[in-house]
Amino acid sequence: MPLFGREAELKALAGLIDGLRERGGVLIEGEAGIGKSALVAAAVSVASGAGLRVLTTTGVAAEQNLAYAGLHQLLYPVRAGMDALPARQRAALRTALGLAGPPEPGARAGDPSESSAQPGNTTAADDTTGAGDTTGGGVYVVGLATLTLLAEVAADRPLLVVAEDAHWLDRASADVLAFVARRIESEPIVMIAALREGEPSPLREAGLPVMTAGRLSGQAAAELLDSTAPGLAPAARERILEQAAGNPLALIELPGVTADQGGLGPTAPLGERLERAFTARVAALPLPARTALLVAALNESESVAETLAATHLILRARPLTDSGPTASPEVSPAPTSGMEAVLVPEVQAELEILAPAVEARLVEICGGLVRFGHPLMRSAIAAAAELGERRRAHLALAETLREHPDRRAWHRAAATAGPDEEVAAELDRAAAGARRRGAVAAAVAALEQAARLSEEREGKALRLLRAAELAVESGSRDTAERLVRDARELGLSPRRRATAAWLLSGFEDGVREDVSRVPELARLAGSIAAEGHVEPAVRILWGAAMRCFWSEPGQAARRLVLSVADGLPLPAGDPRVVAITAYAGPFERGATVLDGLRELAGAAGADPEVDRYLGSAALQVGAFDLAGRLSAAAAPGLRAQGRLGLLPRALAVQSWSLARLGDLATAVPAAEEAARLAEETGQPFMFGLATAVQAEIAALRGENEQARALADQAERVALPAGARPVLATVQLARGLAAMSEGRFDDAYADLSRILDPSDPAFQLGLRAYFLAELAEAALRAGRAAAMRDVLRDLEPLAASSPSPALHIGLRYARAVLAPGEVAEELFAAALRADLSGWPAERARLHLAFGEWLRRRRRAVESRLHLRTARESFDALGLAAWGERARQELRGAGESSPSRNPDAWDRLTPHELSIARLAAEGLTNREIGQRLYLSHRTVGTHLHRIFPKLGVSSRADLPRILRTYRPEE
Structure with missing residues (x-):
């Protein structure tokens, strides 16, 4: 059937496919029945005609809780291409999809049947380390594996990836597709x-342009x-x-x-009228066909074999008449042996049950799959069925799916009206399996x-608190708040109340x-520790300590x-x-x-999360060299584990410290990646911190x-x-x-705000770490x-703290502010201090001392210090600082060569x-694993990088990218 009134949309889709060598993608949005699927089908037809391979997934409401089903x-x-993936990616993807053993051809989602999780598995609510622990690497490692696999497929033949009814995809699959969508810039995909329209999905945040499919014009509608x-x-x-x-x-x-089937109802909403249109056609079908349609509508799989097996169980337990049941007979257990024997030789005969539905254009059967003509048909059939009918269908499906424990658990739950600990335990195991595969939303x-x-x-x-903790981990604040509220209404024990109070503080x-939460959390941690629950107490106290960094609760709270x-x-x-103490x-x-x-x-x-804690602690006490080293040590492990929620935190600390x-050369890419990943993982304040570091770096480079x-x-x-x-970094x-x-x-007005307790930019620890800049601005x-x-106000801090940044800043400030000959002694003392790990501070001292000497007409002596400063800054x-050293040298009678642009002047931070x-010798594939890119994207970037640097191969990169190495 031709598409009427869609000429502009079809042209845009054809152009997208024709130009796939550039970053390509589109999100088609519209109301139910507006023709999104028709546009997708047209795009698939164009792509197939152009020689592209097409991979498709379709969201189904019934499988939204099945991890990675889509x-x-x-x-x-x-x-088959999974076998060629890097080991960690291969393991993560196979685990996510439940492909540890031979997959079942008709299956859509993997089942963690290997799960040994028990209902009593504990989280932070039960004194373990809680939701922060993951074992499967999570969505991001699965996303990288998917990206790598798709890139390899596309290398042989350009690829069209289609996600229909994406609003019904399970959250883990939608997250992976959004991850991929952000990273196909250099792939033939x-x-x-x-x-x-109006439905939420992670794909909305993936940066794909939106094509809105509107209603047809009057002429197109008539045609x-x-x-x-x-x-x-x-x-x-x-x-009509x-x-x-x-x-x-x-x-x-x-x-x-027709009117006798319910009419069109002039006041009924369009969705309701369409559903009535579908159910009117269903009502005219024989009972076996209606039963099979209901089973198919409730089944999250499109497998004909599953639908027919469950239908067989229901029909065997009730009379095959159109009069309906006289009671509500239960589905009798299916024989565990012989079920396949019943179906396999008689599939064609059993398919006759669905023939009337096929003739009525409600479903089509193709390749062992039963597919509804439109998603609204599935939902309409399920909604129109009586409660007892739906219950029987769910029980029959559960009986059929004994080899698929996740799916069986959900069907048993749907058929259970009251409390049932056995079914609840099955769902516990399903949650444990989903979490193990990184599918947190399914586990919740x-x-x-x-x-x-x-x-x-x-x-x-x-169970509610465990679900809330996982919701916190996934960033679902509304869900977590609702679950905690429901748990509190049950009347919690003191320990459970503590957990509930702590959980929401993770956002x-x-x-x-309000800053009053700091003492509240501290007292709560103390009371929980006194009851012997140490691990929850530590986590609650860590939440209180973090607030001492982001806000200012006052000395009493600290x-x-x-x-x-x-x-x-x-x-x-x-x-x-150590970390809690450093923050407070x-x-x-x-x-x-220290x-x-x-x-x-x-x-x-040894442990990336420990290194992250320690790196943050080192920053608090002004040990920026340690902070940079420890955060750098944390990053590879967090990458390998796919913990992209924690990685931007480590990178932000690393870039903040290294900029100081x-x-x-190291801070630039670290800050860029921290900002990018923080935005992607929904961490606005880490994004703000990384962006502020980028602003500081730009100022240091003179890019004002x-x-x-x-x-x-x-x-x-x-x-x-x-x-x-x-705000302090800003x-x-x-x-x-x-x-x-x-x-x-x-400059003095900007910097002095950081020291004013009444200013939002005041931060207790950081205020003491900008003294060199503040003293320079004050002097000028x-x-x-x-x-x-x-x-004078800060000297008492120096008496009680060995903070390296504080003492370096104080030595600089004392020297530049000192009168007469005292200054020379202070400069000399400051330069004698061990600054091997603080090259910028050492260069700044040389510059200030050279300026001091020149102002006293000691030009020859000043040149050595100014030259050292210029070379170090370059x-x-x-x-910006290098140019200042050049100006001072000219004043001292010595010209300076122009500074040649360094590599980081010519490359973007990502490049x-x-x-x-x-330059370190990593292969494209290894670089891709580090940066969550496909290796082909890495190769494309390198081909852009070489001309910018004036080199022809990666062998020249170490020479071009040599960086300043401080004296040992």
């Missing part, structure tokens, strides 16, 4: 996804109606055109509905359903919460956190205790934290317009919620940009006296990441 359908035709129902009387034709209102499905279906749904069927109040509460590190931490029955060197008392406990960090740093790389040290734009972007994210570390970036432009009054702005007051890529890894 992905299984999409990849099943190319499953086109993705087309069809979504119902369509006349082509499908040419014999209509004029009055009926006008009535009016009520269909340009909806193509309505134009096709409504002519078959299974646990919530298990809670509904729990026989005991305590079991119900536990956004509590940034948007001391309470420290007091509770001191009372925990854990060794002082426990990494979590960065100066008063600085010595203890001792613990130095002891623990020797084991860096002057290692821009970009610095201001990035600072403004980060501030828009952070200011409404008062995310203090972000002010640093603005101050640096103002200094490089000679606006020292503005004529505010030296005010700066000396600042130093090597580090700190262009720099790839180039650096290639």
Whole structure:
């Protein structure tokens, strides 16, 4: 049938397929019945004609709770290619799809039948490490494996990936497809996804352009109606055109509905009229066909064999008449032996049951699959069935699916009205299997359903809290709040109340919460620890400590956190205790934290989450060299585990620290990746922090317009919620940009805000780590006296804390503000300090000392220091500071060569990441695994990178990308 009135859409889709060498994809959106599937079918036809391979998956409402069901359908035709994937990707994808053993040809979703999980499996609610632990690598490793597999398929033959009814895809599959959609920029792959208007889906956030399929024009609607129902009387034709209102499905279906079948109902919504049109056709079918249709509608698989097996069970238990049952007979158990024997030789005969439905154009049967003509048919048939009929169908399907425990559990649950601990336990196991495969949303749904069927109040509460914890892990705040609220209504034990109180604090590190939550959480942690539940207490206290970083609860709250931490029955060197102490008392406990960090740093790389804790702790106490090293050690493990929720946190700490040290060559790609992944994983304040670091880097490089734009972007994210570390870094970036432009009054005003307790940019720990910049701005702005007051306020901190950043800043500030000959002694003392890991600070000291000497007409002496500063700043890529050193050298009578652009001046941050890894000797495939890209995308980037750097091969990259290495 031709598509009427869709010329523009068809042209756009054909153009998309013709231009697939560029990044391609589209999201087709529209109301039910508007013709999205017809547009997709037309695109598939064009693609097939152009020689593309087509892979398709279709979302089904019945399988939304089956993890990776949609992905299984999409990849099943190319499953043989999994064997060539890198080991971790292969294992993650096979586990996700349930393909550890030979797959069943008709299956759509894998079943974790190997699961040994028991109903008593515990999470944070039961004193374990909780939802943060994952074993399968999660959606992101599965996403990378899918991307790699599709890229390999597309290398042999360009590929069209289709997701129909994407709003009904299970969440894990939708997340994977969104992951892939963001990363097909360099692949010969086109993705087309069809979504119902207004329905949520991760694919909406994947960056695909949207094509809205609207209602047909009057002329197109009339042409369509006349082509499908040419014999209509004029009055009926006008009535249908009016009520269909340009909806193509309505134009096709409504002519078959007569008045004695329910009429068209002028006030009924279009969706209701369409459903009545479908059910009117179903009502005319014989009972066996109606029964089979109901089973097919409720089954999440399209397998004809499954549908016929379950139908056989129902019909065997009730009379084959159209009069309906006189009672509600249960489905008797199917014989476990002989079921296949019944179906296999008699499939053709059994198919006759569905023949009337096929003739009525409700379903079609192809290749062992039964498919509805439209998704609305499936939902209409299920909705119109009586409760008893639906229950029998679910029980029959459960009996048929004994070899598929996940699906069986859901059908048994759908057929169970009251509490049933046996069925709840089955759902527990299904949840454990889903979580093991990284499908958190499916696990949440299974646990919530298990809670509904729990026989005991305590079991119900536990399952709700376990589901809430997983919802927190997946970022589903509304779901988590609802589950916690339901659990609280049951009347919780003290320990369960503590868990409920802690769970919701995981969102956004509590940034948007009132600061009164800090002492509340600290006291809660103390009471839970006193009852002997140490692990939940640690996690609750960590939540309180995080709030001390993002907000300012006051000294009393901080001391309470420290007091509770001191009372925990854990060794002082426990990494979590070290991190909590660093966040709550960065100066008063600085010595203890640094001792613990130095002891623990020797084991860096053993546990990426521990390294992440320690890297964050090191930043709090101003040990930026340690923070950069520990965060860098955490990143590979977090990548390998697919923990993209934690990875941007480690990268943000790494980039923040390295920018302070002057290692821009490493900080640039780390900050870019942190911002990109934080945005993708829904972490706005980590995105803001990484963006603020990018602003600081731009200012250090003299790119002041970009610095201001990035600072403004980060501030828009952070200011409404008062995310203090972000706002402090924003002010640093603005101050640096103002200094490089000679606006020292503005620079002092920007930087001094960080020290003002009443300002949103005040952050207790970070305020002491910008002293060199603040002292420089104060000196140039004529505010030296005010700066000396600042130093007097900070000197007590230095007496109690060995914070490296604090002492380096103080030594610099004392020297530049000191009078007369005292300054020379202070400069010399500052340069004698061990700054081997702090090249930017050392260069800044040389510059300041050279300037001081030149102002005293000691030009010859000044040149050595100014030259050292210029060379160091050039090597580090700190262009703004390097230019200042050149100006001072000219004043001292020495000219300077122009600075040649470094590699990071010529490459984007993303390109720099790839180039650096290639220079280290990694293959394209290894780089792709690190950066969650396909290896072909990496190759495309390298071909763009080589001309920018003036090289012809990756063998030249180490020479071009050499970076400043501080003195040992």
